[in-house]
Structure formats: structure tokens, C-alpha cells
Amino acid sequence: MFYVNRLFPELPLYAGDEGAYLIRALYGDRLLSHPDAYRQLQSVDNAVYFFLMRLVDALSLNVLSWLRLIGAASYFGGLGLLYTLAVKACGRTTALGFLLIAALFPFYRFVFTAMPEGLFIGLLCLIAWVLHQTYLSRPRLNAIIAGALIAILVLLKPHGLVAAISFVVVSFIDTWLRKGTWASLGGRLILFAAAFMATGTAIGLLADRSLPAALLFFQGSYYGQQLSHAPGPDSLFVALLAAGSMVAWCAVLMAVPVLAGLRKPVLRLLGRTEEQLDQGDVVFLFVLLCAAGAIAMVTIFAFKVSFMVIETRRIWGRYFEFYTPLLWLLAAGPLSRWEAVSRWRDRLPAAVLILLGACGLLLVFALGVQLFPWDGTAIEAFTTPEAVRFPFGYLGGSRLLAFVATVAIAAATLFGVRLRVAWPAYFVILGLLSTRSDDAWVGELARRNRAVEHELHIARNLTAGSKTLVIASDMNDGHIAFLRLDGRTSVVVDPGAPPPELTRGYRHLVVLRDRPVGEQWSWSFRGEALSIYDRKMEKTAP
Numbered sequence: 001m002f003y004v005n006r007l008f009p010e011l012p013l014y015a016g017d018e019g020a021y022l023i024r025a026l027y028g029d030r031l032l033s034h035p036d037a038y039r040q041l042q043s044v045d046n047a048v049y050f051f052l053m054r055l056v057d058a059l060s061l062n063v064l065s066w067l068r069l070i071g072a073a074s075y076f077g078g079l080g081l082l083y084t085l086a087v088k089a090c091g092r093t094t095a096l097g098f099l100l101i102a103a104l105f106p107f108y109r110f111v112f113t114a115m116p117e118g119l120f121i122g123l124l125c126l127i128a129w130v131l132h133q134t135y136l137s138r139p140r141l142n143a144i145i146a147g148a149l150i151a152i153l154v155l156l157k158p159h160g161l162v163a164a165i166s167f168v169v170v171s172f173i174d175t176w177l178r179k180g181t182w183a184s185l186g187g188r189l190i191l192f193a194a195a196f197m198a199t200g201t202a203i204g205l206l207a208d209r210s211l212p213a214a215l216l217f218f219q220g221s222y223y224g225q226q227l228s229h230a231p232g233p234d235s236l237f238v239a240l241l242a243a244g245s246m247v248a249w250c251a252v253l254m255a256v257p258v259l260a261g262l263r264k265p266v267l268r269l270l271g272r273t274e275e276q277l278d279q280g281d282v283v284f285l286f287v288l289l290c291a292a293g294a295i296a297m298v299t300i301f302a303f304k305v306s307f308m309v310i311e312t313r314r315i316w317g318r319y320f321e322f323y324t325p326l327l328w329l330l331a332a333g334p335l336s337r338w339e340a341v342s343r344w345r346d347r348l349p350a351a352v353l354i355l356l357g358a359c360g361l362l363l364v365f366a367l368g369v370q371l372f373p374w375d376g377t378a379i380e381a382f383t384t385p386e387a388v389r390f391p392f393g394y395l396g397g398s399r400l401l402a403f404v405a406t407v408a409i410a411a412a413t414l415f416g417v418r419l420r421v422a423w424p425a426y427f428v429i430l431g432l433l434s435t436r437s438d439d440a441w442v443g444e445l446a447r448r449n450r451a452v453e454h455e456l457h458i459a460r461n462l463t464a465g466s467k468t469l470v471i472a473s474d475m476n477d478g479h480i481a482f483l484r485l486d487g488r489t490s491v492v493v494d495p496g497a498p499p500p501e502l503t504r505g506y507r508h509l510v511v512l513r514d515r516p517v518g519e520q521w522s523w524s525f526r527g528e529a530l531s532i533y534d535r536k537m538e539k540t541a542p
Contacts, residue, residue: 002435006112007068011449011480013442014374018114019479020044022063025053027487038482038491040475047207047217048155049116064114071118075111078125079103082329085132089280089333097420098332102325104424106377106431109438110318120157121322123149124290127163128330132283143188147195154218155203159319161218162293163286164196170286177268178276232306238313239303245315245369246295248360249379252406253324255353256413256423257331258288260338284330291323313368317376324378328423339419351414358406365399373441378427380434381405398433405429448529452477452512455527456484459510462525462532463489466507471498473513481512509533 012018020042024031028050031037056066079102086095111118127149134142146167153160168189175185197215204214232238261284267273277285298316305311328335338346361382371383381402405426412422459468463485470491472478478491489510492502497516503509509517514531521533 002439003108003112007065007072009446009449010064011453012064012114012483013445014113014115015476015479018064019476019483021046021049021116022053022114023479023482023487025050026057026063027482030487034490036490037487038478040478040491040493042475046116046155046157047203047209048152049119049157050207052119067114068112071113071115072108072111073118074122075108075118076103078122079325079329081125081129082326085129085280085283086329086332090336094336094420095332097424098329098335101420101423101427102329104427104431105321105325105328106427106434107322107325109377109435110322116157117318117322120153120160121326123153123156124160124163124287125326127153128283128287128326131286132279135282136279139184139188140191143191144195147192147197148199151196151200151217152203155200158218159294159297162290162297164218165293166286166289167192169289170282173265173285174277174282177265230307231304232308232312235303235306238306239299241313241364241367241369242302242316243295243299244360245364246298246320248357248364249315249317250291250295250320251353251357251360253321253357253378254291254327255350255357256419257327257335259350259353260334261285261288261327261331263334263338280330280333284327287323287326287330291320291327294320294323313370314375315364315369315371315379317379321377321379335419339416342416344414344416347414347416351410354406354410354413358403358410362403371437373438376434378430378434380437381430383434383437398436402430402433449480451527451529452480453484455525455530456481456510458525458527459530459532460485463508463510467505468508468510469503469506470510471512471517477512481510485510507535 006013012022021044023038023041024044027037031041052070053063053067056070057063060066079099082102083095083099086098089095090098107121111121127146130145130149131142134145150160150163150167153163171185171188171192174180175182200217201211201214204217205211207214209217261281264273264275264281265277265285268275268277298319302312302316365382371380373380373383382399384399409422409426412426413419459481468485468489470478470481470485470489472481472491472493473495475493478493482489482491490506492498494502495513495515498509498518500518500520503517503521509521510530510532511517512530514526517533520536522536523531524534525532
């Protein structure tokens with residue numbers, strides 16, 4: 001219920017990301033005709049998600065709630081699709097246990113939002129389902145459908161590029177292990193590339209991009225800008241710390257399904273079995289490669305943006321944690337067999353990896369990695385007060401409890417406690433502990449948002465029909481103000497006192513987190529969250 005309640009608020013919770021998507025989608029024409037309206041706005045260009053946002057805006061009076069509902073439905077619908085594959089692999093009753101594991105993993109936090117996460121995961125699950133149905137039986141059709149769907153995935157969220165790379169790599173692996181012909185592989189990849197480029201370019205042209213920009217649709221504009229900067233002086237250490245953090249956490253969450261799911265491919269690679277990979281193995285490898293690609297992509301991003309202190313020493317759980325429920329469902333068949341016949345020696349590697357991952361997390365925390373409620377889901381169970389760079393009223397930490405629970409799940413794995421009993425319990429514990437810090441952050445934010453919402457309504461009435469400049473201290477406030485003032489204002493993000501040349505030509509200033517604005521301004525309203533200033537009338541000679 002805590003997260004279902006997030007369907008209804010009128011303001012975006014993750015204002016930095018949600019606000020940027022909403023502004024670009026709903027006010028893109030104004031930004032093109034008046035580029036000074038918000039020059040500091042992130043240059044996100046998620047064309048498919050923007051199409052959806054505009055459609056929802058045209059059909060509904062409550063865009064945010066419907067986007068949140070669509071994202072949540074897409075996420076859980078995607079898990080439902082993978083559940084149907086698990087049923088084929090291990091039967092309905094056993095598959096329900098693995099569906100419970102997947103559903104209880106607390107990534108649901110990010111799908112009850114107006115961000116594209118839920119849709120992205122739902123579409124990725126659909127791609128995995130299509131691969132399962134057609135990869136071996138209808139390879140040409142599979143290449144065309146996969147190419148088209150992955151192009152849509154990229155235009156939904158640029159991270160979808162890892163799916164394109166993963167499809168190519170898994171096709172090579174399957175051809176090699178199956179001893180297939182390279183000609184058939186080449187034909188598959190040509191069809192895939194043609195469908196990928198044709199679909200992406202067509203969508204880009206429909207979004208009014210130029211032909212060169214449409215052809216390069218797979219280059220995310222915002223991330224492209226960030227990656228063009230020179231890295232900071234300690235960039236290598238920052239990147240290794242980011243990679244180590246992600247790998248350690250993945251070892252805890254994914255060691256069991258990954259070891260079980262890779263058993264047949266590894267035995268086939270070593271020549272210890274003549275059994276060919278089936279469609280379930282191919283799909284599992286595809287999603288696992290997507291997860292590895294996401295970690296590599298975030299590591300490169302951490303290396304390139306190391307010059308921005310605010311972006312360093314963080315665990316970007318939002319970009320890779322969601323692969324956990326997907327891999328548990330896709331490995332349901334191998335896991336059910338592993339659970340039935342494994343001895344403690346077979347389970348020992350998984351338990352060791354879980355413990356090593358937990359120790360790795362403690363090490364990266366000691367090296368300065370910090371946690372933020374808006375960055376991750378289950379990882380937030382390891383929150384401590386000193387691990388939060390931005391205080392938000394959180395009292396008490398849960399790192400010790402999370403570590404004890406992780407040691408317990410490693411022991412349960414080693415001693416053969418049923419996976420469908422132990423792991424749902426572990427994910428419930430992580431969900432409760434992480435939700436505690438999330439609730440503290442949201443509670444602090446909600447109090448201020450209520451004041452912002454009320455006072456922006458006042459600002460809209462007091463500044464109607466006049467040229468107005470909003471001065472915000474951060475992007476979150478800037479995005480919210482632009483949206484609540486219906487995009488008819490200009491926004492500048494500047495934490496200091498504004499210089500006179502910045503405010504020239506404006507009749508009103510709306511200043512969030514009040515600060516001096518100059519003698520030529522007199523305030524007409526002063527509230528808890530913002531102040532409104534009117535330009536003083538110049539005196540004329542008698």
C-alpha cells in the first residue's frame with residue numbers, strides 16, 4: 001500500500017528525472033521556440049516515452065497518475081510473461097514459488113513513478129518472451145521482431161542499447177556451441193540490424209528529428225553530452241569503485257540463479273555434455289548479458305563523470321537491480337533441478353559468492369560509497385545515517401540487520417533450505433528495511449512539496465499575464481515550478497543572488513529558497529518555500 005499510494009500525488013517524486021521527461025514531452029515546442037525558457041534542462045530525448053506521455057496527456061487530466069499506473073502494470077505484466085516461461089520449465093506450482101521471489105524483490109519502488117523504468121522492464125520481458133518462442137524455431141522472424149522491439153527499447157530509454165549488443169553476442173555464442181554455420185549467423189544479424197535501424201529511424205523521423213539524428217537514434221543525447229567531458233583526476237578509482245559496488249551486490253542477489261542457469265552452457269563449452277542449448281538457455285544468456293552490459297555501461301559513465309563530485313561514489317541500483325527478478329524467473333527450470341539433486345558441495349560456491357558479495361559491500365562502504373533513497377531499491381537496506389550525503393530526517397541505520405540477513409541467506413543456501421521459502425523471506429526483509437529509509441526521505445519531501453504546491457498556485461495567480469522568471473536552487477525545484485506554472489515562465493537554476501543582467505526584462509521573480517535579489521525588486525509574497533518579487537516602478541520626473 002505504501003507504494004500504491006504513490007499513484008496519486010500531483011507532483012513528481014523523482015522531480016529531477018520525471019520532471020525532465022514531462023517538460024520535454026509536454027512543452028517541447030515552447031522550448032524550441034523559446035530556448036531561454038529553460039536552458040539548463042537535461043537534453044533527454046526518449047522519443048517512444050514522449051509519444052506515450054503526449055497520448056496520456058491528450059486522453060487524461062491526470063498525466064502523472066496514469067503514467068505511474070502504466071509503468072506498474074507493465075512491470076508486473078512483464079514478470080507475468082516470464083512466469084509463463086517458468087511454468088513450461090518446471091510446472092505451475094514450482095513456478096509460482098519463483099514468481100513470488102520475483103514479485104517480492106523491492107524494485108516495485110521505481111515502477112510506481114512517471115519514469116520509464118516499468119515500461120522498459122515490461123518491454124525487455126516481452127523481448128525475452130519473443131526470443132523464447134521464435135529464436136530456434138523461426139530464426140528469421142525472430143531477428144526481425146527482436147530488432148524492431150530492441151529499437152523501441154532504446155528509444156524508450158537509452159540503456160536499451162545493451163539489449164542490442166547482447167542479442168549479437170548471444171547469437172555468436174549459440175552458433176559456436178551449436179556448431180552452426182556462420183552464414184546463417186550472418187543472415188540473422190543482417191536481418192536484426194536492418195529491422196533495428198529501420199524501426200529506430202522511422203520513429204526518429206516521426207518525432208521530427210533530422211535524418212542524420214534519426215539514423216543515430218541509439219546515441220542518447222543526454223548521456224552523449226556527459227560522456228564528452230574529460231574525466232576527473234581520480235576517474236579510474238571512481239570507476240573501479242562503481243564496478244566493485246555493483247558486482248558485489250549482484251553476487252548477493254544473483255549468484256544462485258546465475259550459477260544454476262550457466263551450468264548447461266558451461267558444460268557444453270567444456271565438452272562435458274552433448275546436450276544443446278534450448279530456448280530457455282538462450283533467453284537466460286540474453287538477459288544475463290544485458291545485466292553485465294548495464295554494469296559495464298554504468299562503470300563507463302562513472303569514469304567519464306568523475307569530475308562531478310555529486311555523481312561519484314554512488315551505487316546506481318536503479319540501472320541493474322531489476323535484472324534480479326528476471327534472472328530468478330528465467331532460471332526457474334535449472335533452479336528446480338538444482339534444488340532437487342544438489343549436495344552441499346554443489347551449493348557451496350553460491351553461498352561463498354553471497355558472502356564475498358556482502359563483504360565486498362562493506363569494503364566499498366568503507367572506501368566512501370554512499371547510498372541515496374532515489375538511487376536504489378534493495379541496496380537501501382544497508383543504509384546508515386552517515387551513508388546519506390543529503391540528510392532527510394532518517395534516524396537509525398539498518399546495515400547490521402541487512403548484513404545479518406545476508407549471512408543467514410548464505411547459510412540457508414548452503415544447508416539446502418528450499419529456495420522458494422528462504423529467498424522470499426530474504427527479499428521481504430530487504431524490502432522492509434529499504435522502505436524504512438525510503439519512507440523517511442519521502443516524508444521529509446512530502447512536507448515541503450505540500451508548501452511548494454500551495455505557494456506555486458499563489459504564484460500562478462499573482463504573475464498571470466506578466467513575464468516571469470523562476471530562480472531555483474536546484475533542478476528539482478526548477479522542474480516542479482516550470483510544470484506547475486504551465487510552462488509559461490522561464491527558469492534559471494542558480495543557488496546564489498541573481499545578477500541584474502539575468503533578471504532584465506522580467507516583471508516578476510519567483511524565488512525558491514529565498515535569497516537577496518537586488519534593490520530594484522520589492523516582494524509581494526513571502527511563504528515557506530518561495531517568495532515572489534515585483535519590479536519596482538521607475539520614478540518619472542514631474
